[in-house]
Amino acid sequence: DGGITQSPKYLFRKEGQNVTLSCEQNLNHDAMYWYRQDPGQGLRLIYYSQIVNDFQKGDIAEGYSVSREKKESFPLTVTSAQKNPTAFYLCATKDRGASPLHFGNGTRLTVT
Amino acid sequence: SQELEQSPQSLIVQEGKNLTINCTSSKTLYGLYWYKQKYGEGLIFLMMLQKGGEEKSHEKITAKLDEKKQQSSLHITASQPSHAGIYLCGAGIQGAQKLVFGQGTRLTINP
Numbered sequence: 725d726g727g728i729t730q731s732p733k734y735l736f737r738k739e740g741q742n743v744t745l746s747c748e749q750n751l752n753h754d755a756m757y758w759y760r761q762d763p764g765q766g767l768r769l770i771y772y773s774q775i776v777n778d779f780q781k782g783d784i785a786e787g788y789s790v791s792r793e794k795k796e797s798f799p800l801t802v803t804s805a806q807k808n809p810t811a812f813y814l815c816a817t818k819d820r821g822a823s824p825l826h827f828g829n830g831t832r833l834t835v836t
Numbered sequence: 837s838q839e840l841e842q843s844p845q846s847l848i849v850q851e852g853k854n855l856t857i858n859c860t861s862s863k864t865l866y867g868l869y870w871y872k873q874k875y876g877e878g879l880i881f882l883m884m885l886q887k888g889g890e891e892k893s894h895e896k897i898t899a900k901l902d903e904k905k906q907q908s909s910l911h912i913t914a915s916q917p918s919h920a921g922i923y924l925c926g927a928g929i930q931g932a933q934k935l936v937f938g939q940g941t942r943l944t945i946n947p
Contacts, residue, residue: 757935766842766924767937774933783936812876818935822886824869825926825935827878 727751730815730828737809737835745800745831747815755818756798757825760784760811767814773798802833809835839863839929842938849915850946857910857941859925866928868901868908873922873940882910882923912943920945 729748737743747756755774759767769782773792787806792798802809812832816825841860849855859868867886871879883892885901885908892899896913912919926937 755933759937764940764942766840766939767926769934769936772934780934782934814878816879816935822867822884824881824884825879826881827871829878830876832876 728815728817728826728828730813730831733829733831735831735833737833739835740804741835742804743802743809743833743835745802745813745815745833747798747800747828748796749798749817749826750796751817751819751826752795753817753819753826754795755820756792757816757818758782758788758790758798758800759814759816761814761830762811770800770813802835809833839936840925840927840938842923842925842941844941845939846942846944848944848946851916852914855912855915855943857923857925857943859908859910859927859938861906861927861929863906863929865901865905865908867935868899868905869926869935870899870908870910871924871926873924875922879924915943915945917945917947919943 731746757772758770768784771790773779789801814830815828843858870882873879883899888903888905890901898911901908923941
């Protein structure tokens with residue numbers, strides 16, 4: 725989706741290091757979401773934010789942190805406390821009302 | 837526990853055959869979304885269903901939401917190789933704000 729930029733596409737880190745995944749949008753959507761996808765599985769919700777300076781934990785928030793200081797940006801930090809951080813991470817945005825999620829192209833994180 | 841259950845998890849069909857993927861929840865769904873994904877890529881939006889009993893079609897794909905808004909099905913007619921991929925259902929739980937997804941269905945089309 726051209727309106728949502730996730731960078732980088734591939735990210736490699738050593739175990740024990742924190743890493744921050746970027747998600748930027750120019751769709752002017754209020755809501756932003758972070759999902760994790762493991763091979764052969766669906767998406768699991770990590771964190772979501774409905775407005776600036778507010779966010780809620782999803783189903784698997786442990787070991788992750790987020791911030792929402794600007795409407796356009798919703799970075800996700802994978803901390804060393806996350807036991808299995810290697811995965812494909814997807815960021816999404818949603819407009820108000822009955823509207824679908826718009827997804828970025830994802831970041832594949834590999835921790836060794 | 838999974839709030840949205842998809843079945844089957846994997847499906848292999850002969851080109852030209854019809855197929856159905858199901859998505860079920862024990863809770864009322866606030867908006868039901870179907871997406872398609874090619875492995876390792878982002879999700880492509882297919883359809884969104886809001887009202888109980890609603891049905892939508894796009895090309896050879898039809899999606900329905902039951903009257904109780906707890907189950908949806910995605911039906912593909914006369915499948916083609918281009919239909920291969922991972923199909924995911926997503927929905928609003930606990931109101932429309934928390935959006936969760938099923939485990940996905942991996943569809944393979946054999947020529």
